[in-house]
Amino acid sequence: MIYGYLCEFSSATSLYQAAEKVRDAGFRRWDVHSPFPIHGMNEAMGVKRSILPWFVFFGGATGTLTAFTLQYFTQVALYPTIVQAKPTNIYTIPAFFPVMFELTILFSAFTTLFGCLALMGLPRLNHPLFTSQNFKKFSDDGFFISVERRDEKFDKEKTRAFLEEIGATNIELIEDEDPS
Amino acid sequence: MANGSTTADEATPTRMEREPLVLNNRSYHWITERICGVVEGRQPLIWWILFLPSVFLMSFLLFGLVYLISTGVGVWGNNHPVGWGWAITNFVFWIGIGHAGTLISAILFLTRQKWRTSINRASEAMTLFAVMCAGIFPAVHVGRFWQVWFLAPIPNANGIWQNFKSALLWDVFAVSTYFTVSVIFWYLGLVPDLATLRDRAKNGIQKFLYGLFALGWRGSNRHWNHYEMAYLLLAALSTPLVLSVHSVVSFDFATSVVPGWHTTIFPPYFVAGAIFGGFAMVLTLMIPARRIYNLYDLITPKHIDNMAKIICFTGSIVGYAYLMELFIAWYGGNKYEMAAFRNRIIDGYYPWAYWCMMFCNVVAPQVFWFKWCRHNIVVVMCVCMCVNIGMWFERFVIFVTSIAQDWLPGAWDMYHPTWVEQITFAGTFGLFLGLFLLFIRFLPVIAMSEVKGVLPQADPHYHEPESGGNENA
Numbered sequence: 338m339i340y341g342y343l344c345e346f347s348s349a350t351s352l353y354q355a356a357e358k359v360r361d362a363g364f365r366r367w368d369v370h371s372p373f374p375i376h377g378m379n380e381a382m383g384v385k386r387s388i389l390p391w392f393v394f395f396g397g398a399t400g401t402l403t404a405f406t407l408q409y410f411t412q413v414a415l416y417p418t419i420v421q422a423k424p425t426n427i428y429t430i431p432a433f434f435p436v437m438f439e440l441t442i443l444f445s446a447f448t449t450l451f452g453c454l455a456l457m458g459l460p461r462l463n464h465p466l467f468t469s470q471n472f473k474k475f476s477d478d479g480f481f482i483s484v485e486r487r488d489e490k491f492d493k494e495k496t497r498a499f500l501e502e503i504g505a506t507n508i509e510l511i512e513d514e515d516p517s
Numbered sequence: 518m519a520n521g522s523t524t525a526d527e528a529t530p531t532r533m534e535r536e537p538l539v540l541n542n543r544s545y546h547w548i549t550e551r552i553c554g555v556v557e558g559r560q561p562l563i564w565w566i567l568f569l570p571s572v573f574l575m576s577f578l579l580f581g582l583v584y585l586i587s588t589g590v591g592v593w594g595n596n597h598p599v600g601w602g603w604a605i606t607n608f609v610f611w612i613g614i615g616h617a618g619t620l621i622s623a624i625l626f627l628t629r630q631k632w633r634t635s636i637n638r639a640s641e642a643m644t645l646f647a648v649m650c651a652g653i654f655p656a657v658h659v660g661r662f663w664q665v666w667f668l669a670p671i672p673n674a675n676g677i678w679q680n681f682k683s684a685l686l687w688d689v690f691a692v693s694t695y696f697t698v699s700v701i702f703w704y705l706g707l708v709p710d711l712a713t714l715r716d717r718a719k720n721g722i723q724k725f726l727y728g729l730f731a732l733g734w735r736g737s738n739r740h741w742n743h744y745e746m747a748y749l750l751l752a753a754l755s756t757p758l759v760l761s762v763h764s765v766v767s768f769d770f771a772t773s774v775v776p777g778w779h780t781t782i783f784p785p786y787f788v789a790g791a792i793f794g795g796f797a798m799v800l801t802l803m804i805p806a807r808r809i810y811n812l813y814d815l816i817t818p819k820h821i822d823n824m825a826k827i828i829c830f831t832g833s834i835v836g837y838a839y840l841m842e843l844f845i846a847w848y849g850g851n852k853y854e855m856a857a858f859r860n861r862i863i864d865g866y867y868p869w870a871y872w873c874m875m876f877c878n879v880v881a882p883q884v885f886w887f888k889w890c891r892h893n894i895v896v897v898m899c900v901c902m903c904v905n906i907g908m909w910f911e912r913f914v915i916f917v918t919s920i921a922q923d924w925l926p927g928a929w930d931m932y933h934p935t936w937v938e939q940i941t942f943a944g945t946f947g948l949f950l951g952l953f954l955l956f957i958r959f960l961p962v963i964a965m966s967e968v969k970g971v972l973p974q975a976d977p978h979y980h981e982p983e984s985g986g987n988e989n990a
Binding site: 348349350352353354356368369370371372373374375376377378379381382384386387389390393407408411412415416418420421423429432433435436438439440442443445446447449450452453454456457459460461462463464466467472473474475476477478481 | 544545546549670672676677678679680681682683684686687690691694697698701702705709712713715716717732733734735736737738739740741742743744745746747750751754755757758761765768965966967969970974975976977978979980
């Protein structure tokens with residue numbers, strides 16, 4: 338089973354220019370692989386801004402509410418205890434703010450981590466691209482573009498010719514081990 | 518111009534040349550080789566010379582803690598009136614050191630300070646280890662260590678809950694949140710570099726472990742998109758967090774009525790002090806690491822210069838706070854406050870500690886106004902050592918002098934640390950240094966993907982100097 342093409346570019350600049358061409362050619366299931374995030378690549382690829390902040394907003398709000406509920410019920414509703422002459426009703430809320438703040442941050446941070454992993458589809462144990470020996474360079478100094486077979490515009494010959502035309506080198510056909 | 522005509526060249530505004538962040542025009546591959554080389558190669562002899570004594574010191578910590586828990590908290594010198602002696606001093610000392618890491622990763626990230634990339638990884642690791650050292654003290658200080666779970670929001674057998682109106686409980690939440698968020702931030706930053714180590718790994722165990730923790734990272738831009746957003750969010754979350762943690766720590770004191778503790782200046786003063794002490798510790802660790810592993814092109818004089826400036830700035834804030842405390846003690850007209858500060862600086866039990874703190878924290882960093890001092894490694898190391906010592910004394914002065922002599926002269930007493938406290942504190946340095954050395958041994962000490970991203974050729978609109986025309990114009 339074919340996964341798609343993997344091809345290499347020489348620099349961040351050439352990768353950026355190639356990405357613009359792949360985007361303009363109308364491909365959808367393709368990706369760019371680089372050792373570091375390249376400034377402006379999202380626009381060059383036509384990738385939308387990440388929706389992660391929305392998850393984090395609701396994660397943070399959950400944290401605030403959790404802290405408020407925890408403190409209100411234990412200090413006011415369940416077992417009101419007068420300590421340091423502080424009131425045991427809702428007017429004691431300023432004393433709850435530090436914990437509300439901390440749990441907001443804590444829940445937001447967990448949402449950021451797990452939300453980010455979920456959006457990236459990681460962790461995963463393997464990926465067809467890892468069958469390429471050349472691909473190992475992506476984490477060092479290699480710049481790659483991969484185009485998937487599942488893309489509607491994918492064609493074994495035409496896509497290869499297109500990649501050659503935009504200046505790609507080391508074009509490889511990646512075989513997928515499991516048909517999924 | 519007084520004389521002569523201006524030529525066209527002089528009239529054209531030119532952009533000031535920026536100092537490069539990585540010296541000698543290094544390539545991506547050079548960075549990978551140099552930083553992975555630290556992990557993959559054999560460790561130099563000096564690593565073992567530092568590591569073995571650290572492990573030995575760590576055994577002091579273990580012994581001190583076992584002895585304390587098995588015997589009782591009376592083996593420490595804490596007694597009436599000083600119920601919090603070295604334990605709280607050491608706790609605040611270590612937690613303060615932990616602040617520089619998150620400051621470098623979060624605040625300098627938000628303010629687009631690109632020079633942070635060479636030092637953020639190591640400082641974040643330092644943060645985690647410092648917070649671990651800090652956490653030991655309050656945990657064992659409770660006396661009945663097996664009941665430390667009382668700190669967690671779980672009701673006891675009588676259905677009584679923790680007192681959420683207490684600054685001490687806020688502190689539990691603040692410190693544990695800080696540690697957790699710092700771990701998340703640090704780990705997320707590590708993922709691309711773990712992938713680099715995975716792709717270079719030779720033997721099976723390395724391949725498996727680095728591969729497992731790299732989470733299958735493949736440098737995809739669709740991933741970088743979410744990843745960068747996550748990093749930005751964590752920076753934005755950590756910035757108020759780092760400011761809140763030491764503020765909450767200062768509430769432990771500021772919300773009490775003890776003269777010398779009951780001051781509103783504490784939160785900003787503690788935060789500035791924490792950043793100050795933390796940067797000094799970052800330099801204390803990074804200057805030797807730079808030399809041992811030959812990282813001169815990555816941690817350049819510019820980095821040291823910048824950190825020295827921050828030390829000078831925060832040291833001045835701390836100095837201002839010291840003077841303002843004295844001024845308010847006099848201007849406020851509260852005779853107990855006045856007496857407390859008089860005891861601190863002139864005729865109390867520990868004025869020598871106050872003046873030691875004053876010299877180390879306020880006077881010593883002022884040499885950093887001079888460029889020559891910021892660029893002289895020996896001077897920088899000496900000042901950092903002064904600050905490390907001075908910041909410990911700052912906490913000792915604030916905490917111990919205030920309660921050793923509080924309201925009634927009849928209740929005054931000296932505080933002496935016992936040998937158990939001394940070996941326990943010495944042991945935390947072993948733990949700190951040992952963990953840091955293990956970190957250097959197994960993980961990339963500099964964030965490779967971030968340093969590569971600030972190289973000039975990483976800009977997609979970069980042109981080679983030969984073909985791109987007048988780069989030096």
